[in-house]
Amino acid sequence: MTTLAASAPVIPDFGAGGTGHGETCEQANRLFCGHWFTENWDGVLWPALRQHVALTLIAVAIGFAISMTLALAAHRRPALEAPIGGVASVLYTIPSLALFELLVPIHGLGLSRTTAEVALVSYTLLILFRNILAGLRGVPEEVREAARGMGMSQREVLLRVELPLALPAIVAGLRIATVTVISLATVASFVDDEGLGTPIFQAIGNDVFKTELIAAGGLAVALAIAADALLVGAERLLSPWARVHARSR
Amino acid sequence: MDVLWEALKFIGRNGQVDGVPQLPSLLHLTLEHLRISAIGVALSAAIAVPLGVWLGHLRRGSFLAITVGNVGRALPSLAVLAIGVALLGLGLANVEVALVVLAAPPLLTNAYVAVAGVDREVVDAARGLGMTGFEVVRKVELPLALPLLFAGLRTATLLVIATATITALTGYSGGLGDVIANETSYRLSGVLGGAICVAVLALAVDGLLVLAQRMLTPRGLRLASPGTAAARGRDGV
Numbered sequence: 001m002t003t004l005a006a007s008a009p010v011i012p013d014f015g016a017g018g019t020g021h022g023e024t025c026e027q028a029n030r031l032f033c034g035h036w037f038t039e040n041w042d043g044v045l046w047p048a049l050r051q052h053v054a055l056t057l058i059a060v061a062i063g064f065a066i067s068m069t070l071a072l073a074a075h076r077r078p079a080l081e082a083p084i085g086g087v088a089s090v091l092y093t094i095p096s097l098a099l100f101e102l103l104v105p106i107h108g109l110g111l112s113r114t115t116a117e118v119a120l121v122s123y124t125l126l127i128l129f130r131n132i133l134a135g136l137r138g139v140p141e142e143v144r145e146a147a148r149g150m151g152m153s154q155r156e157v158l159l160r161v162e163l164p165l166a167l168p169a170i171v172a173g174l175r176i177a178t179v180t181v182i183s184l185a186t187v188a189s190f191v192d193d194e195g196l197g198t199p200i201f202q203a204i205g206n207d208v209f210k211t212e213l214i215a216a217g218g219l220a221v222a223l224a225i226a227a228d229a230l231l232v233g234a235e236r237l238l239s240p241w242a243r244v245h246a247r248s249r
Numbered sequence: 250m251d252v253l254w255e256a257l258k259f260i261g262r263n264g265q266v267d268g269v270p271q272l273p274s275l276l277h278l279t280l281e282h283l284r285i286s287a288i289g290v291a292l293s294a295a296i297a298v299p300l301g302v303w304l305g306h307l308r309r310g311s312f313l314a315i316t317v318g319n320v321g322r323a324l325p326s327l328a329v330l331a332i333g334v335a336l337l338g339l340g341l342a343n344v345e346v347a348l349v350v351l352a353a354p355p356l357l358t359n360a361y362v363a364v365a366g367v368d369r370e371v372v373d374a375a376r377g378l379g380m381t382g383f384e385v386v387r388k389v390e391l392p393l394a395l396p397l398l399f400a401g402l403r404t405a406t407l408l409v410i411a412t413a414t415i416t417a418l419t420g421y422s423g424g425l426g427d428v429i430a431n432e433t434s435y436r437l438s439g440v441l442g443g444a445i446c447v448a449v450l451a452l453a454v455d456g457l458l459v460l461a462q463r464m465l466t467p468r469g470l471r472l473a474s475p476g477t478a479a480a481r482g483r484d485g486v
Contacts (some may be wrong), residue, residue, distance in 0.1 A: 095411035183325035220328035
């Protein structure tokens with residue numbers, strides 16, 4: 001099932017031993033060989049990291065567009081919330097590896113980036129839909145009425161009042177969706193040889209190559225935490241009143 | 250659609266494939282999957298819930314509880330498993346450690362937020378009635394915290410069931426992930442059948458937890474209890 005990526009790393013022959021040159025760090029399969037890391041950064045780890053970021057950004061962007069449309073529809077017609085939320089919850093509940101695999105037989109998907117993206121997008125829907133809707137609903141009715149009283153049309157109320165006020169909740173949703181996708185994108189390498197999951201799967205072949213596991217796993221963790229921190233910053237920036245509130249407590 | 254039909258037949262044959270002798274039965278793999286998951290959830294709950302409830306009761310350590318939750322949520326499961334394999338080697342120990350690392354944060358944060366979020370006046374009233382700290386926790390705070398506690402439990406359980414599936418990719422065999430990761434023996438129809446089983450298992454367990462939550466919630470609270478799924482998506486939870 002797993003085919004090797006073009007950027008397949010040359011996994012050192014660590015298990016063989018007895019080469020006569022004395023054991024290197026890789027041959028001894030020590031926990032972390034800095035030499036291997038620097039040598040394979042350009043060829044293996046950096047491309048994988050870049051692919052991972054691309055996979056994530058595409059999934060979050062598409063998921064956001066779909067969720068925004070659905071949330072705006074449910075905002076105007078509350079009856080839509082239950083069915084949309086229900087479908088999104090079921091998708092969210094299906095374990096990642098199973099969902100990736102369930103998509104493979106569908107015509108036109110197969111083992112491809114599209115399959116990976118479809119699954120990743122489907123995981124963002126519940127999070128983003130609920131957060132956007134909660135943000136829009138959280139706008140006080142008086143504010144809405146005041147805007148209408150100023151002669152704003154429904155569209156103007158949405159664009160100039162509701163969406164700006166909902167922004168912090170929307171960014172909070174984006175943050176959760178982003179870290180979720182970063183996590184699931186590692187598993188996506190099972191159907192699409194891209195991202196940081198690829199070196200992880202390669203390091204667990206017939207033998208376990210520890211340095212690559214720690215390097216790729218560590219990069220995935222670092223990426224997730226960095227993205228989270230970045231979006232926390234955005235969240236704070238967009239809701240200055242929350243900071244004042246926190247300080248006064 | 251042929252593949253789907255084949256996949257259902259594979260489930261009907263309890264996980265046997267023509268021409269491949271002695272595959273473990275699907276029922277056995279499902280039970281094993283549940284066992285691995287249950288140990289993981291139980292261990293993390295035993296560590297995280299009392300800690301979260303205690304911190305929430307004292308209304309202290311909010312930074313710790315929330316930060317652990319946020320960082321924990323960001324941790325990619327496959328990465329945690331991979332690093333665990335390097336440190337601990339293949340085996341059940343590594344799997345369970347990874348499951349605890351992943352499942353404890355949402356449990357801790359939800360337990361903290363649930364208990365600390367109980368109306369202060371209610372707690373004061375309970376104190377005024379002469380309840381001890383322990384009684385306040387048991388009779389007032391825990392019942393009121395139940396919906397959010399369960400939201401955390403559901404998040405953690407789903408995470409654990411999904412992660413237990415991935416363990417097969419990291420070389421540990423035992424659960425339903427074995428089927429999904431082994432196309433050579435099971436062919437696409439078997440892989441698909443395994444995926445259906447995992448999906449149904451996750452949905453069923455989630456449904457059972459929702460039922461358990463309804464049964465455990467005191468009658469007076471049932472009307473007022475917020476949707477757990479909404480709480481799941483809330484920031485900081």
